[in-house]
Amino acid sequence: MKDRPRSFRARVSCLLLACLAVGGLAAxxxxxxxxxxxxxxxxxxxxxxxxxxxxxxEELEGTFEEQNGGVDVSTSFAGSSELLTQIQQxxxxxxxxxADEEKMNTALEEGLVAEPEVFVRxxxxxxxxxxxxxxxxEFRDLAEADAQIVLAEEAVPIARYAxxxxxxxxxxxxxxxxxxxxDKIVSREANVRASANRVALGEADATFVYVSDVTEDIxxxxxxxxxxxxxxxxxTYPIATIEESQNPELAQAWVNLVLSDEGQRVLExxxxxxxDQS
Amino acid sequence: MLxxxxxxPLLSLVIWTVNEGAWRAMSSPVALDALLLSAKTTAVTxxxxxVVGTPAAFVLARAEFPGKRLVNTLVDIPAVLPPSAAGIAxxxxxxxxxxxxxxxxxxxxxxxxxxxxVVMAELFVASHxxxxxxxxGFAGIDRDVEEAAMVDGAGRTGVFTKITLPLAFPALVAxxxxxxxxxxxxxxGTIVFAGSFQGVTQTMPLAxxxxxxxxxxxxxxxxxxxxxxxxxxxLAARFFTRRAGGHAGQD
Numbered sequence: 001m002k003d004r005p006r007s008f009r010a011r012v013s014c015l016l017l018a019c020l021a022v023g024g025l026a027a028x029x030x031x032x033x034x035x036x037x038x039x040x041x042x043x044x045x046x047x048x049x050x051x052x053x054x055x056x057x058e059e060l061e062g063t064f065e066e067q068n069g070g071v072d073v074s075t076s077f078a079g080s081s082e083l084l085t086q087i088q089q090x091x092x093x094x095x096x097x098x099a100d101e102e103k104m105n106t107a108l109e110e111g112l113v114a115e116p117e118v119f120v121r122x123x124x125x126x127x128x129x130x131x132x133x134x135x136x137x138e139f140r141d142l143a144e145a146d147a148q149i150v151l152a153e154e155a156v157p158i159a160r161y162a163x164x165x166x167x168x169x170x171x172x173x174x175x176x177x178x179x180x181x182x183d184k185i186v187s188r189e190a191n192v193r194a195s196a197n198r199v200a201l202g203e204a205d206a207t208f209v210y211v212s213d214v215t216e217d218i219x220x221x222x223x224x225x226x227x228x229x230x231x232x233x234x235x236t237y238p239i240a241t242i243e244e245s246q247n248p249e250l251a252q253a254w255v256n257l258v259l260s261d262e263g264q265r266v267l268e269x270x271x272x273x274x275x276d277q278s
Numbered sequence: 279m280l281x282x283x284x285x286x287p288l289l290s291l292v293i294w295t296v297n298e299g300a301w302r303a304m305s306s307p308v309a310l311d312a313l314l315l316s317a318k319t320t321a322v323t324x325x326x327x328x329v330v331g332t333p334a335a336f337v338l339a340r341a342e343f344p345g346k347r348l349v350n351t352l353v354d355i356p357a358v359l360p361p362s363a364a365g366i367a368x369x370x371x372x373x374x375x376x377x378x379x380x381x382x383x384x385x386x387x388x389x390x391x392x393x394x395x396v397v398m399a400e401l402f403v404a405s406h407x408x409x410x411x412x413x414x415g416f417a418g419i420d421r422d423v424e425e426a427a428m429v430d431g432a433g434r435t436g437v438f439t440k441i442t443l444p445l446a447f448p449a450l451v452a453x454x455x456x457x458x459x460x461x462x463x464x465x466x467g468t469i470v471f472a473g474s475f476q477g478v479t480q481t482m483p484l485a486x487x488x489x490x491x492x493x494x495x496x497x498x499x500x501x502x503x504x505x506x507x508x509x510x511x512x513l514a515a516r517f518f519t520r521r522a523g524g525h526a527g528q529d
Contacts, residue, residue, distance in 0.1 A: 081491040082490075155492040185475070188476075190487075201369075202374055203375065
């Protein structure tokens with residue numbers, strides 16, 4: 001511990017993360033969870049993915065386990081910023097899928113991941129509760145409405161995209177549009193799904209999510225307010241294998257599955273925009 | 279061994295303060311707002327707990343009444359309920375769509391995302407620790423002493439303030455410190471019910487969690503701050519018990 005302060009810090013913060021995280025993260029138990037099986041048979045593949053990928057990656061998990069008999073895939077979903085911290089602190093994992101290129105580039109610069117590949121795109125939208133108590137009919141109303149808005153934590157990709165959109169809107173509409181919307185923020189959530197749930201539960205009047213977050217589960221509880229195309233940004237999702245992976249081949253196999261036609265079909269099913277493979 | 283297990287992480291926090299970025303991180307607006315908010319909310323929580331909890335504990339210790347067992351159980355439940363479950367329960371009761379919250383909203387009262395919601399979450403999880411220990415303290419007092427004072431002409435309130443309270447004081451302080459510590463550490467209930475916003479609902483534990491992914495140093499700084507804050511409160515509590523103990527001896 002004395003000569004390896006980094007690993008000590010890693011352990012401390014890993015413990016902290018494990019204790020604090022609201023969502024169930026498999027990061028700390030990732031490698032021990034397999035019960036010490038052989039390399040190929042009974043091995044575990046740990047995938048850290050942006051929380052907006054929850055439904056798609058859970059579906060692909062089944063496909064992957066079918067294709068690679070005996071492999072147990074363990075997926076952990078959180079805000080990409082939280083996942084990056086886990087990787088930086090040495091959490092045992094094999095694949096990282098981020099909801100923005102910034103987090104991935106940081107990981108790449110720090111030598112934590114192999115060369116990333118963009119695998120899908122997504123479109124930010126605003127959602128309001130189905131009964132729309134604040135009367136937000138179009139994007140412009142965000143600044144006018146008497147609304148309680150929630151947004152993901154500052155470092156979370158959706159919050160960064162939302163800030164970009166607000167800046168664009170500010171330039172277009174003027175009148176301190178962005179600041180007026182920011183002033184209505186009452187809570188910063190851990191990730192995009194937590195924000196979506198606040199609105200689905202009717203606790204908040206509006207939030208920024210991706211169009212893919214409007215899943216079956218919440219479709220009837222929320223209404224989608226499109227952001228005008230000229231103001232919107234495109235969310236770009238890169239994926240990469242983690243350098244410290246104990247199972248580099250399996251990790252690469254997961255990346256290949258996500259990039260394959262099959263993987264892209266699943267993503268498309270959930271309203272993601274597949275990348276042009278040409 | 280246990281002492282070592284506890285002191286090593288604490289020592290690591292202290293050693294970290296030698297780091298040059300430490301002081302800057304500790305005086306950042308996020309850290310100061312969170313510290314101030316934690317101090318404020320736990321102070322309000324403790325005031326409510328002391329005012330409401332002391333008589334409640336006294337009644338639970340002394341009186342027999344129908345439904346006493348039920349009340350006792352109710353007091354104990356929050357202590358074993360995971361705080362995030364407490365947050366969900368609070369949300370279902372007092373949230374905008376909650377059982378009571380829905381009606382409060384009609385009256386223009388909204389609790390979620392407010393500082394009041396933080397206090398409610400703290401109250402919910404912490405009150406048990408004070409009421410339980412205070413009740414034990416009251417129950418442990420020799421009734422003969424009180425009766426002797428009555429015989430000597432002391433009134434009911436006189437007995438309570440001059441005899442019962444001072445005798446139970448160490449138990450009350452111990453209970454208050456435990457309850458305060460629980461309130462200060464409140465995380466799950468707050469993040470679920472009150473949300474997290476700097477200066478309004480983002481208490482120390484939430485700020486530590488929130489900054490961990492952005493800025494590891496800031497998260498450590500907050501942890502050091504909260505450690506110092508806790509230490510100060512425990513010292514103060516010790517000081518008061520000792521002084522009160524001395525007074526009781528003199529009387």
